[in-house]
Amino acid sequence: MSSSTVRDVTFALMRELGLTTVFGNPGSTEETFLKDFPKDFRYIQTLHESSAVGAADGYAQATRRPVLVNVHTAAGLSNAMSNIMTARMNKTPLIITAGNQTRNMLLMDPWLSNVDPTMLPRPWVKWSYEPVRAQDVPGAIMRAYAAALQPPAGPVFLSLPLDDWDQTANGQAVAREVTRRVGPDPTRIADFAQAISKAKDPVLIFGSDLCRAGGEGGREGWQAAIALAEKLNVPVWAAPASERAPFPETHPLYVGGLPFAIGPLCDKLQGHDLAVVIGAPVFRYYPYVAGDYIPQGLRLLHITDDPEEAARAPVGDSLLSDALLAVQSLTPLVASRHAKTLTVASQAHRMAPHPAPEEPEAADGQLSALLLFDVLHEVMPAETVLVEESPSNVAQLHRAWPIETPDTFYTFASGSLGWNLPASVGLALSERDSQRNRPVLTVIGDGSFQYSVQGLWTAAQHDLQIIFVVLRNDEYAILKSFAQLENTPNVPGLDLPGLDIAALGKGYGCASVVAKTADEVRAACEAALKRKGPTVIEVPIVPNVPPLI
Incomplete structure (x- = not known):
């Protein structure tokens, strides 16, 4: 007993x-x-x-x-x-x-x-x-x-x-190993390879599953994706609203992120006869903009490890598989397409689902979001882990900061605010545990900041090197974008006056500063990189309402 x-x-x-x-x-x-x-x-x-x-x-x-x-x-x-x-x-x-x-x-x-x-x-x-x-x-x-x-x-x-823990156990527990990857059906993957080889103008659409597959660091997924894209010599899109970067954004075959809406997404795929979606849903949509799911004459192939994703896809033929195993299986089976060098026009906003607004006129010397991100990209080390939760400024961020290394960009797949600030705590703790010790930069809006602001305390208690750059535009700018799209004027609750971001950071034990100019932002980041523990940098920016399509 x-x-x-x-x-x-x-x-x-x-x-x-x-x-x-x-x-x-x-x-x-x-x-x-x-x-x-x-x-x-x-x-x-x-x-x-x-x-x-x-x-x-x-x-x-x-x-x-x-x-x-x-x-x-x-x-x-x-x-x-x-x-x-x-x-x-x-x-x-x-x-x-x-x-x-x-x-x-x-x-x-x-x-x-x-x-x-x-x-x-x-x-x-x-x-x-x-x-x-x-x-x-x-x-x-x-x-x-x-x-x-x-x-x-x-x-x-x-x-x-609560009273279970002190009860007498029935012997020792048995630990088991389980698989975390599922491979493609050989016949089905061969059919997909044949369809790709026969296509006149195919396009690849990669999703975040390629980042999650493989070993630590994410390089295996990126390398496999690059090998397939270069053998096929075709354009590469990121799936709409990808929470991780599935492909290097400076690669010559990379176009950018597909839009988040049905009609505009369909327009981006015009002229292709085959689209292959690997490691992403088909598709994430919001807001609703009517149109065809895919252009007439285009066949869609879908590879996912999630049976529910495969079942709910409105179009396309699906294959269940780990994204990396599928790409590694496809690459030797598809015909090479090197007859001519492909020229791809990358979109300026890269992975962002919507374009950046026109640069606003400076008000009282305030920075625009784009100018701020240019400074951050310039001053932060190349190996910085970037975490983003600023929905109204995401296009400017990706324009200024191309993702060139796997496992250096994170955001939330759900659209539910409040994930990124505490997630950066876990990311920074992992950096310390692994002894990689890359700095973590969290770019977050003043509205998003409020949803999990208490996460700052945990960062401070563990002396984690995280730089929280909080963009203060005193409004829910992304909701004002939806108000324009949905033609809903005079919606209350879209302004956020009276927030003191730096005081909040100080109250939770973080070094905190307000930086109003490019030089002040640069100096604040340089000081934060030398400091043990987290830093909150509040940056007033020129308000700007982005387009959603």
């Missing part, structure tokens, strides 16, 4: 699986899990559950390993939902756990209990479970680990009653 507790066995399993860094915000129903926290484990505390999930997401993406997140019961899980949704769309393997009330009281739906624990996080988790017995907790952790990793990777959820 085992004398080990459920807690002993579970922590031993977590050690074996490498789940020794736990992100969380503690609550009363989690303290039995956290008591006498082992010295070989590390607890990364955040001040809000959404920040815990965002930071864990950044860390998991950078390390390419599953990460455990511990949040409070129903209330904390509800707080975390926006970033759980983002983690699902980012395809990030997270094991999210929350305590629940003592089993002896669950029948009565007591205070601070998760009344329907498996339903609350749906549909944004791959698997949701509360063990029937305390002794099932270690096995549930193992199953959660396997489910989070298997393609398509994503978050899973476990509800764990």
